[in-house]
Amino acid sequence: MNARFYINATCLFLMLSSIGNNDRCFAQEPKQADPADQADEAASLGKWLSDLSSKTFFDREQATLNLIGRGPSVIEPLVASIPMQNYEGTSRVMFVLRQLALKATGDNIEIAREALERLAANESRRISRRASTVLDELNEIRQGEAVKQIVALGGSVNRESIPVGQQFMTFLTVRIGEKWTGGVDDLKHLKWIGQAEAIHVEGEQVTDDWLLHIGKMRNLKSLILKRGIVSDVGIDHLSNLQKLINVEFFYIQIGNPSLDSILKWKQTLQYLKIYGSAMSEETPDRIKAGIPGIDLDFRLGAFLGVACPRPPEPCFVSSIQPNSGALKAGILSGDLIIGMDDEEIDTFDDLRKVISRYASGEKTIVD
Numbered sequence: 001m002n003a004r005f006y007i008n009a010t011c012l013f014l015m016l017s018s019i020g021n022n023d024r025c026f027a028q029e030p031k032q033a034d035p036a037d038q039a040d041e042a043a044s045l046g047k048w049l050s051d052l053s054s055k056t057f058f059d060r061e062q063a064t065l066n067l068i069g070r071g072p073s074v075i076e077p078l079v080a081s082i083p084m085q086n087y088e089g090t091s092r093v094m095f096v097l098r099q100l101a102l103k104a105t106g107d108n109i110e111i112a113r114e115a116l117e118r119l120a121a122n123e124s125r126r127i128s129r130r131a132s133t134v135l136d137e138l139n140e141i142r143q144g145e146a147v148k149q150i151v152a153l154g155g156s157v158n159r160e161s162i163p164v165g166q167q168f169m170t171f172l173t174v175r176i177g178e179k180w181t182g183g184v185d186d187l188k189h190l191k192w193i194g195q196a197e198a199i200h201v202e203g204e205q206v207t208d209d210w211l212l213h214i215g216k217m218r219n220l221k222s223l224i225l226k227r228g229i230v231s232d233v234g235i236d237h238l239s240n241l242q243k244l245i246n247v248e249f250f251y252i253q254i255g256n257p258s259l260d261s262i263l264k265w266k267q268t269l270q271y272l273k274i275y276g277s278a279m280s281e282e283t284p285d286r287i288k289a290g291i292p293g294i295d296l297d298f299r300l301g302a303f304l305g306v307a308c309p310r311p312p313e314p315c316f317v318s319s320i321q322p323n324s325g326a327l328k329a330g331i332l333s334g335d336l337i338i339g340m341d342d343e344e345i346d347t348f349d350d351l352r353k354v355i356s357r358y359a360s361g362e363k364t365i366v367d
Contacts, residue, residue, distance in 0.1 A: 044066075045070070045074065045077060047063075048063040048066045048067050049063070049067075049077060049078070049081040049084075050063075050084075051063035052064065052067075052081070052085060052088070052089040052092040052093060053084070053085050053086040053088060053089030060088065060089075060092060063092075064092050064095065064096060067096045068096055068099050068100065068103075071100070071103075071108075072100060072104060072108040072111055072112065074096070074100075075097065075100060075111055075112055075115050076115070078093050078096060078097060078115070079093075079115050079118065079119065081093065082119065082122075082127060087126075090126065090127060090130060091130065094116075094119075094130045094131060094133075094134045095134075097112055097115055097116055097119075097134065098116075098134045098137065098138065100112045101113055101116070101138055102138070102141065110188065113135070113138065113191070116131050116134055116135050116138075117131075117135065117216065119131035120132045120135055120218075121240065132218075135194075135218065136194055138192070138194075139191075139192055139193070139194025139195075140194060140195075142192040143192055143193050143194055143195060145192075146189040146190070146192035146193050147193060149186065149189045150174065150176075150186075150189055150190070150193070153180060153181050153182035153186055154176070154179035154180040154181045154182065155174060155175060155176040155179075155180060155182075156174070156175045156176075157172065157173070157174050157175075157193065157196070158172075158173060158175075159171070159172050159173070160173040160198070162198060162200075162222060164222060164245065164246045164271055165246070165270065165271045165295050165310075166307075166309070166310050169221075169222070169246075171196075171197035171198035171221060171222060172193075172195050172196050172197055172198070173196070173197075173198040173199065173200065173222075174190065174193060174196050174198070174199045174200070175199075175200045175201075176199075176200075176201045176202075177200075177201070177202045177203055178202070178203050180203075180205065184207070184209045184210060184213070187210060187213035187214075188213060190213050190214060190216070190217055191213065191216035191217055191218075193217070194218070194219060195219070196217055196219065196220065197219055197220060197221045197222065197243075198220065198221060198222035198223070198224075199214060199217065199220060199222070199223055199224070200224040200226075201214070201224070201225055201226070201228065202224075202225075202226040202227060202228070203226075203227060203228065204227065204228065204229055205228075206225065206227075206228030206229065206230060207228065207229050207230065207234065208230060208231055208233050208234030208237065209234075210228070210230075210234075211225075211230065211234040211235065211237040211238055212234075212237045214237070214238065215237040215238045215239075215240060215241060217241070218241070218242075218243075219243060220241050220243060220244060221243050221244060221245050221246065222244070222245065222246040222247075223238070223241070223244060223246070223247050223248070224247075224248040224250075225248070225249050225250070225252060226250040226251065226252075227250065227251045227252065228252050229252075230252045230253070230254060231253070231254065232254050232255055232257040232258045232261075234254075235254055235258040235261045235262075236258075236260075236261045238261060239260075239261040239264045239265075240264075241265065242265075242267070242268065243268055244265050244268055244269055245268055245269060245270045245271065246269075246270065246271040246272075247262070247265070247269060247271070247272050247273070248272075248273040249273065249274045249275070249277060250273070250275045250276065251275060251276035251277075252276075252277060253277065253278045254277050254278060254279065255277070255278040255279055256279055256280055256283060258277075258279070259279070259283060259286060259287065259290075262287065262290075262291075263287075263290040263291065265291075266290060266291040269291055269294060270293075270294065270295060271294070271295045272287065272291075272294055272295070272296050272297070272298075273296075273297045273298075274296075274297075274298050274299070275297075275298075275299045276299070276300065279298075281300075283298060284296055284298040297352050299352070299355055304324065304325050304326050304351070304355055304366075305320055305321035305324020305325055305326040305327060306318075306319070306320055306321070306324075306326045306331060306337070306351075307319045307320075308337070308347075308348035308351065309348065310348065311347035311348060311349050312346075312347060313347065313348075314336060314346065314347070315336065315337040315338070315345050315346070315347055315348050315350070315351050316334065316335070316336050316337075317331060317332065317333050317334060317335045317336075317337065318333065319333060320332075320333060326366075329366065331366065337351055337366060339366070340354045340355070340365070340366050341354050341365065342365075
């Protein structure tokens with residue numbers, strides 16, 4: 001609470017002449033909130049919010065400057081005012097939030113951004129589109145510093161060519177693995193890397209709280225998660241990502257409840273890998289029914305480690321993963337796989353279907 005200090009002439013004399021104990025010369029008078037002042041401030045705030053949609057340019061401009069000058073305390077009233085704003089007023093709300101986010105420090109930066117994220121998820125396309133544009137502008141401004149923070153803590157941010165289905169795509173990719181020295185809170189920098197289109201996280205330090213931060217990376221197209229301590233709740237944190245085309249989950253114990261989150265990506269998702277989960281054997285059929293045409297590779301945990309051409313081509317081995325079962329078994333690039341587990345293999349889809357029935361460590365025969 002702010003306070004005013006008073007000192008009388010006698011005390012001033014004593015202080016200047018260094019006589020006696022000067023502590024008693026100070027009297028602290030707390031500043032009490034005046035209900036009349038509070039009412040005036042509320043009325044002023046209400047008028048400024050209303051004036052954002054005024055027909056008079058001067059009123060609109062003055063209200064904008066006043067709200068920016070008031071600082072982070074106006075963020076929630078600004079968001080609440082959206083339904084009453086016209087086209088001009090909505091644009092000015094977004095502008096004020098943008099300026100507050102740029103001026104803010106510490107937690108206030110997050111408060112301003114979270115308000116814009118809520119507006120970006122608004123059902124009104126007019127509102128969501130403007131909020132998304134402002135978020136993209138903020139990301140562009142703050143991205144450089146965010147990349148420095150992630151790299152300093154052991155992550156990497158590079159443009160990489162990564163396999164997606166049977167092809168390679170080049171994305172700005174964030175990788176966080178065993179070299180990561182930061183905590184969960186340090187992952188807040190991820191959302192500012194607006195140009196990142198792929199993320200690869202791996203290790204037991206990866207928890208549901210990590211996915212809460214990853215779920216704010218609005219432009220992700222590829223998500224790879226390996227061996228994390230993640231639950232169905234964590235996967236739900238990712239359900240609002242609307243540009244994913246490739247998702248790969250390796251050895252995380254998610255179950256059937258995660259299917260609801262996965263199906264929310266049906267508008268964009270083309271490739272999905274799930275290895276070693278706690279999902280039931282009926283899951284692949286449910287996924288294919290919910291996302292027609294998806295390229296799905298679902299396995300209980302077994303991993304042969306070969307790549308073959310897409311169907312209807314025969315299952316010729318085009319490449320072999322290092323340290324894989326295929327390499328240890330002596331399978332070579334160029335080999336033609338024609339059978340497994342006494343079943344005929346005509347295409348790569350046939351091979352993946354048979355492999356999906358095996359858990360990690362189980363043995364079988366490949367022809």
